Amino acid sequence: MQYRISKKMQNLKPSAIREIFKALSDPTIISFAAGNPAPESFPVDDLARLSAKIFAEEPSVALQYGITEGYPALREDVKARLSSRFNIKQDGQMTIITSGGQQGIELLCKTMCDEGDTVICENPSFIGALNAFRSCGCETVGVPLGDDGIDLDKLEATMKACPRAKILYLIPTFQNPAGTCMSLEKRKAVLALAKKYNIIILEDNPYGELRFAGEEIPTIKSLDTDDMVVYSGSYSKVLSAGMRIGFICGPEEVVTKMVVAKQVEDVHTNQFFQMLCHRYIAECDIDKHIEGIRALYRRKCNLMLSELDKNMPDCVKYTRPEGGLFLWCTLPDNIDQGAFIKKAMEKKVAVVPGQAFNCDTSAPSQCFRLNYSTPSDEQIITGVGYLADAVRSML
């Protein structure tokens, strides 16, 4: 049979990162490629204890169909935290549970965009979001990132040039892959531009709880007085990635439609784990738990930075993140990036090549992304050494 695959899916490739993840079944490879939380960050004992209680006390609720919007008590928990921790008001807003942060991104795109519409993104940006937009038949148009966030002049020029732009996708806090934070001034300016051109902002904030240095910057959503922002968050980086629980908070009119889109995708998110999340938040000290994760990543990030400082030739530049999971490195022009990635792989160190994060994936990149949350201390020390060797051998 000659399969007639849809135009939007025909040329869409699996995420390079997910593919690398599959290749990592070789245990001798040191992977700086994943974006996985550290396994020691999962509160296993508490989750095991609370699971047993759910099976004992409410099995019929936990194993039965639930409602699409999410388990009511967990939605209340999320709303309370958005309000108290992130200063995000709830009036006129609707907050629902999603199957990971990823689902919220895709649902918003489906809700707002028809095929041929445009999503404006930071360039580089999160590959999972870029592919979600492409899977809806949207064009992704990139605007370059500076050290303090997106280039405002180029953003406005892009908005002006793209009448079919419906969404501006931003990761303002610990951007993936660049690790940078958007300044408060830029957050305000971006809001004003979105209002001027009637474009919804999707503020993706999976790493917002993971600041381990520097000063907190308000979320864009907390500055929004015109209901322009849909905010996406996740428990993947603070409780468990494998359980697939995230949330969306946005204008009621938009999120009501997202609920319909979610209903036809998976009816609702795993009910048992929504209840488990709720019990964890109700009965344990999530702030203390998150403080522990921050301390862990601060230590791991500092270890990777000090190893880079000691070993890596000066011609390689890298960010010094204040939170999140990633370092972003730039090779000098005289080193061929593809040859470097290949050489690193020969030394059994996996990194993600920068072009995976480009809106235009055919555009070249001198960059690569390093993750410090997943590898062990020993792997960080050994792996960075190998990467430095690879660079030196190419000078």
Added chain:
Amino acid sequence: MQYRISKKMQNLKPSAIREIFKALSDPTIISFAAGNPAPESFPVDDLARLSAKIFAEEPSVALQYGITEGYPALREDVKARLSSRFNIKQDGQMTIITSGGQQGIELLCKTMCDEGDTVICENPSFIGALNAFRSCGCETVGVPLGDDGIDLDKLEATMKACPRAKILYLIPTFQNPAGTCMSLEKRKAVLALAKKYNIIILEDNPYGELRFAGEEIPTIKSLDTDDMVVYSGSYSKVLSAGMRIGFICGPEEVVTKMVVAKQVEDVHTNQFFQMLCHRYIAECDIDKHIEGIRALYRRKCNLMLSELDKNMPDCVKYTRPEGGLFLWCTLPDNIDQGAFIKKAMEKKVAVVPGQAFNCDTSAPSQCFRLNYSTPSDEQIITGVGYLADAVRSML
């Protein structure tokens, strides 16, 4: 802000059934509206015991990101059962785990259809599937159902008339809502038509394990020698609906693309419950468990039928299903269906009006759907009595 919602989502309404489900928080209402499995069908003790083992033995795998295709051991379980139980060969096919059967339906549509394409459906059909197709911007075209499945002449006429038809969506076994089974001859004829017009068949089989009377009929997928069929199954009706675990088996070229579509929707299905499913299948006797569910539904279905036989005026016709979860009832022409549904609701009995299942939701219906898996025996007896009263009062 004036939100620019996408054309495909603008007019899409939430599923009437899901909305009824939400309204059922009133505990005095007798609901025949849901499609929920009976709570006593969940193997709670086994799941609790196996969950504790997963937390003790493999917490880092269960709480961490997994791969999009699904937990490998569970995929092997599914493949083995498809082959041994349903005679579905695996060569040239790919089998992946989905977040419930619902997700597989939506993923196939996204993979095959661009906006404006057509999905041909039985009329009436499963509302969750119809809405999934609509959410992808597809037109749903209905072909009437007879007692032994879809009308073949009208199906061919529709295929001929719709050059943009990409998918033929069928629930051949215990059709939802009609409860009927497609005959073996029709299954073969439908395959031949699909081949002639180069249209993929989506065989949705959530109730295939729930036959409690009559002779088994082979799945369409098991008869398919041309890789025309994508088969969707689910653990929702045999283990737990709330866990959201289903699967898809179809031609490798198509399912490979569905994996990419799934990756951008939810990355992967809840990892812990995939492992729990696998352990249940490996360590417990799922056949014996399913036999128990069949006995339960046989009894409940027979109870509802005998109450209808005793109490309902002869002018109301209803199916006598050999499996699944539903009865399909037809009112005589002289009873206004909307007024009847309203009267039933006044008597605190909820049923689903037939037009919810129409491809053209503005088309009238004299039918309503009754579920016998969720209500208690007492509720079945009382509720059917009230429905009969409602009919009598309208004669």
